[in-house]
Amino acid sequence: MPGPDGPAVIRSTLRQQIADALRDEILAGRLVPGQEFTVKEIADQYGVSATPVREALVNLSALGLLDSVQHRGFRVHEHTLDDYRGMLQARGLIADAIFRDLATTSAHHAVPAAAFVSVRRRGEEAARAATAGDLTVLIGYDLRFWRELSALFGNAYLSDFLHRLRVQSWVCAVPHLRRETERGGDLRGRLWSRHTELVDALTRRDAAHAHAIVGEYNAHSLDLIASLAAGTAGGAAAGPSAGPSAGPSAGPSARPSAGTSAGPSA
Structure with a gap:
């Protein structure tokens, strides 16, 4: 054995x-x-x-x-737009549970302000990428941002579940966002970038403000993807950007190694 x-x-x-x-x-x-x-x-x-x-x-x-x-x-x-809507709703419910715990005044559960420093740095990088319209960098830092933030909750099962939901929601949104850039659309200023504002609210233990920020985030994301899926933001109809591949040449191009990182390159 x-x-x-x-x-x-x-x-x-x-x-x-x-x-x-x-x-x-x-x-x-x-x-x-x-x-x-x-x-x-x-x-x-x-x-x-x-x-x-x-x-x-x-x-x-x-x-x-x-x-x-x-x-x-x-x-x-x-994925469909209804799939995306359901993912956002589930994400919001989990985030609210985390925020309530992080904002508690209980000495046993309270998270010190210093614990948010690393998360805020991830948020700064994510916000910078969002402002620049750099989707690949944004996805990498956004996933890391939420992974670290949810880890402060101390429940690995909940953190893993939220991470899976966030990966799924990005996978659902990416075809529409990539297709927009392929058509010559500019994502600068159109992607959510309030990561540091969210960290600041949680540092102050202001769960109500954090809830409002995430609510705006989800509404913003749904509006953007819905408009892209309908073709109103770029003039093309919804649907996959390409059909099935004729062979393996269109598949992954890199061989995994011991240094392969989890998440997109950032």
Whole structure:
């Protein structure tokens, strides 16, 4: 039986690296909604065996990012505007629970102001990227910002659930945002950038203000994606930006390594 550092651990690590890499390909718009691929194609792309690839694809399917297609492989899931609306609602409910806990005056639960310093730095970078319209950098810092912020709550299950929801909501929004830039649209000044204001409200333990900020964030995001999906912000109809790939050449382009990071490059 393999020891704690044996093949089982190595395979698990490789599986997670592949899952993270594929997730990043979806967030970057290089794997588009409706695009299909097989386990063999991904394994050949990464130069690994089929087993960790299959496990990674099954994990991503469980997260709602991929669909299993019988006898054909996997397909990037195509989300609807209703999906996005539901994700935002769920995110808001979880955020409210976290904010109430972070804002409590209880000595047992109170989070010191110093704990927010690192989160605020992430927020500053996210806000800077949003203002510049740099979607790739924004996604990376935004995911890290919310991951660190939710970790202050002290409940790993809740933090992980919120992270999954935020990844799913970005995956849902990315095709519309990427398509807008491909049409020559400018995202500068159109992406939410009040991360530091939210941190400041929580530092003051002002849960009501934090709730209002996130409510505005969700309304802003829904309005933007709805307008892009309807074609009112760029003149094109909604739908995937590209059809299924004709082969593995349109799939992921980088091989995962031990240094592969979770989340988009920032």
